[in-house]
Amino acid sequence: xxxxxxxxxxxxxxxxxxxxxxxxxxxxxxxxxxxxxxxxxxxxxxxxxxxxxxxxxxxxxxxxxxxxxxxxxxxxxxxxxxxxxxxxxxxxxxxxxxxxxxxxxxxxxxxxxxxxxxxxxxxxxxxxxxxxxxxxxxxxxxxxxxxxxxxxxxxxxxxxxxxxxxxxxxxxxxxxxxxxxxxxxxxxxxxxxxxxxxxxxxxxxxxxxxxxxxxxxxxxxxxxxxxxxxxxxxxxxxxxxxxxxxxxxxxxxxxxxxxxxxxxxxxxxxxxxxxxxxxxxxxxxxxxxxxxxxxxxxxxxxxxxxxxxxxxxxxxxxxxxxxxxxxxxxxxxxxxxxxxxxxxx
Amino acid sequence: xxxxxxxxxxxxxxxxxxxxxxxxxxxxxxxxxxxxxxxxxxxxxxxxxxxxxxxxxxxxxxxxxxxxxxxxxxxxxxxxxxxxxxxxxxxxxxxxxxxxxxxxxxxxxxxxxxxxxxxxxxxxxxxxxxxxxxxxxxxxxxxxxxxxxxxxxxxxxxxxxxxxxxxxxxxxxxxxxx
Numbered sequence: 008x009x010x011x012x013x014x015x016x017x018x019x020x021x022x023x024x025x026x027x028x029x030x031x032x033x034x035x036x037x038x039x040x041x042x043x044x045x046x047x048x049x050x051x052x053x054x055x056x057x058x059x060x061x062x063x064x065x066x067x068x069x070x071x072x073x074x075x076x077x078x079x080x081x082x083x084x085x086x087x088x089x090x091x092x093x094x095x096x097x098x099x100x101x102x103x104x105x106x107x108x109x110x111x112x113x114x115x116x117x118x119x120x121x122x123x124x125x126x127x128x129x130x131x132x133x134x135x136x137x138x139x140x141x142x143x144x145x146x147x148x149x150x151x152x153x154x155x156x157x158x159x160x161x162x163x164x165x166x167x168x169x170x171x172x173x174x175x176x177x178x179x180x181x182x183x184x185x186x187x188x189x190x191x192x193x194x195x196x197x198x199x200x201x202x203x204x205x206x207x208x209x210x211x212x213x214x215x216x217x218x219x220x221x222x223x224x225x226x227x228x229x230x231x232x233x234x235x236x237x238x239x240x241x242x243x244x245x246x247x248x249x250x251x252x253x254x255x256x257x258x259x260x261x262x263x264x265x266x267x268x269x270x271x272x273x274x275x276x277x278x279x280x281x282x283x284x285x286x287x288x289x290x291x292x293x294x295x296x297x298x299x300x301x302x303x304x305x306x307x308x309x310x311x312x313x314x315x316x317x318x319x320x321x322x323x324x325x326x327x328x329x330x331x332x333x334x335x336x337x338x339x340x341x342x343x344x345x346x347x348x349x350x351x352x
Numbered sequence: 353x354x355x356x357x358x359x360x361x362x363x364x365x366x367x368x369x370x371x372x373x374x375x376x377x378x379x380x381x382x383x384x385x386x387x388x389x390x391x392x393x394x395x396x397x398x399x400x401x402x403x404x405x406x407x408x409x410x411x412x413x414x415x416x417x418x419x420x421x422x423x424x425x426x427x428x429x430x431x432x433x434x435x436x437x438x439x440x441x442x443x444x445x446x447x448x449x450x451x452x453x454x455x456x457x458x459x460x461x462x463x464x465x466x467x468x469x470x471x472x473x474x475x476x477x478x479x480x481x482x483x484x485x486x487x488x489x490x491x492x493x494x495x496x497x498x499x500x501x502x503x504x505x506x507x508x509x510x511x512x513x514x515x516x517x518x519x520x521x522x523x524x525x526x527x528x529x530x
Contacts, residue, residue, distance in 0.1 A: 055391045058401040220381075317387045333377060 021126055030111070033130040037110045041265045042072035047305070048265075048312050055316035079261070082254035089159030090251065098157060099252070099259035102150030105143040106266035112139055113273035114198045116283050116296030128283075128297055129198065136197035137185045140274055141178065144229055148174045150263065151231075151238060155248035166247030169323065170231070170238040176330030177228035177235075183338035184221035187345040188278045191215065197274075201282035210286075212279035217341045219279045221334055223310070226271040228330070231264065232311055234318035237326060272307030276300060410526040416479045416494040419472055421515040424462070430516070431491035432470060433463030441486035446476035463489075470512035474500050496525060 021029075046061070046069060053060025061068035086095055111130025118127040133139050148170055155167020188211045189195055192203035204210050212219040228235040239247035246252075249260050276282060280303050283296035291299070321329065402409055411417065422431045434451030452468035460466035481494050497519045502508050 051395075054395045054399065057394050057397065057399055059399045059403070062403075313388060313391065317391045318384065 021124065025124065025126060026131075029126075029130055033111050034107055037107050037266055037269070038262075040269055041262050042076070044265045044269060044308055045072035045075070047308065048315075051309065051312045052316055055313070076258055079253075079258040080255050084255065085251075085253050087159055087251050091157040091159065094153045094157035095251075096256070098150050098152075098154030099256045099263070100150075101153065102147055102263035103259045103266070105147040105150065106263040106270060109140050109143045109147075109270045110266060110273070112136055112197055113270065113300075114201060114277060114282055115300045116293060117198065117201075119293040119296075127198070132196055132198050134194075134196050136195050136200070137182070137189065137274070137278070138195065140270070141182055144181075145174065145178060147263070147267065150260075151248045154252065154260070158248070158251035160251050162245045162250045163248050166238050166244050166250070170248060173228055173231075173235065173237060173326065173330075176327055177225045177334070180221055180330060180334035180338045181225035181229055183335070183342050184218045184225060185278060186342045187215045187218040190342075190345050190349045197277045197282075200278055201284065204281045205284055210279065210281040210284070215279065215341070215345070217337060218345075219275075221338050221341065222275060222279070225330075225334060226275065227311070227314065228326075230267040230271050230311075232268060233315035234321050235326060236320060237323060242320070268308060268311050269304060272304040272311070273300070275307050276303040408524055410524040411496045411498070412526050415496050415498075416481045416484075418474070418495045418497040418500060418519065419477075419483070419510070419515055420493050420495040420519075421470065421512060422491055422493065423516065427462070429459065430461045430466060431489045432467045432487075433461050433489060433491070434465045434467040434470075435488065437486045437488065438483035438492055441482040443480060443482060444476045444478045446473040447471070447483060448473075467512060470515065472510045472515065473508065474510055475505050475508040495519060 049071065050060040050068070061071040064071045064074045086092065112133055114127070114129040114132065116128030118125050151170040152167045155163040155165075155170065158164070188200060191207075191211060191214065192200040194200060194203065200211075227233070231238045237247075239249070241247070244250070249257055252260060277300075282303075283299050285291060285299060423429060424431060434449055436449045436451065439445075439447040439449050448469065448471045449467050450469035451465045454460060454464060454466050479494065484493050492515075500508065
């Protein structure tokens, strides 16, 4: 075992070759989950709207997302003459990169002994878990900003500007909503937070109910999902920041958006829903842990889809005033009360 | 006799609660949950869509679809006597009738003449049903078929034989209780 990484304290880490394998596995799992979420969203959204959703391609339309992606990839790579070529190509890469990088810290299980080697079922257990996620979440907006700006189109630019403003107003509330959990757990490591929930015997969404709700609301804004999808806003901005994108680049944005949903679900699962823990003190064998986490994550994904089917898009000033006047004070209050209670006990 | 009291005529106007404040936040949250219940109820209801090529919407008896030409059931003669009234009534001008004389050897219709050529251009027809109204012998009626798309315009010109024949695939008819 070598020394810790210079950037952050790393909880437990394995020999380098296992880390390489884990990186590949994390990327592959993330990649596999996106079509699943896609078909789930389209099917569920259809049901919410009193229709079937796609059911023609393959059995029950289950390979519809593959057909969609193949269609996108086979399209012509188009670029407006006003766009800035390098940034136009770079922006989707940033989006996808940050999404996958955040996915790496979500713990799918504890450190387990697999074939004689201790392996943590996560990409990496950084000692600054939520901060890491926020850092990459903030960089993800560069993908949107640069994409919108480099397109050289007014709709893209408007979408990107909205994205920037939305980031500033919601990132703060998102961060503050998690601080309560961090106070209670006493650690920033995501595995540590799950262990703390095991220690308390209580998942943090009960003592941190306000934080949980604020996190969910801000999470919708963070992932640019309805009702905060002003960055895309098809009704007013054509397609928002990705108006000028098509083909593979658009597929990258699409991929990043759904992976972000999955990542936010993962963070919510870890921070508030006890990660791989099961209720009533059930201790299943180790191989069940990732399945438990996946099921919980998909519950959150379903909530994301449910909200998308329910709520209309907010007006821009409503979005801003909601972020600054409601979420931020509530999150601050939540942090204050949690801090007082944690210090008292 | 009840006495009139001024209070009876006062109508309470239902005003929405004032926005903002903690109450507004609480209401917004509650209304969101109510909306989520509404959408969830749609799942419980099940889809309302009809899987078209497999499932078809049954039509009403008065539905105006593809035309049909009729024969007398007893003699097998065509009802059409080639009077061209349908063609005259047609606002889209899609009916072409060329009449010919019936002879004792070749009797097609009970009248003096019969339609030697009877064509309806389905790509022009607007399915108004005026031909049906104009026909003095009920020789042409509107059927129930609506699946008339084709790859060529020329294939959409329906000849007399096609109009006399029963449609290949029957369109479901709505029953009385539907």
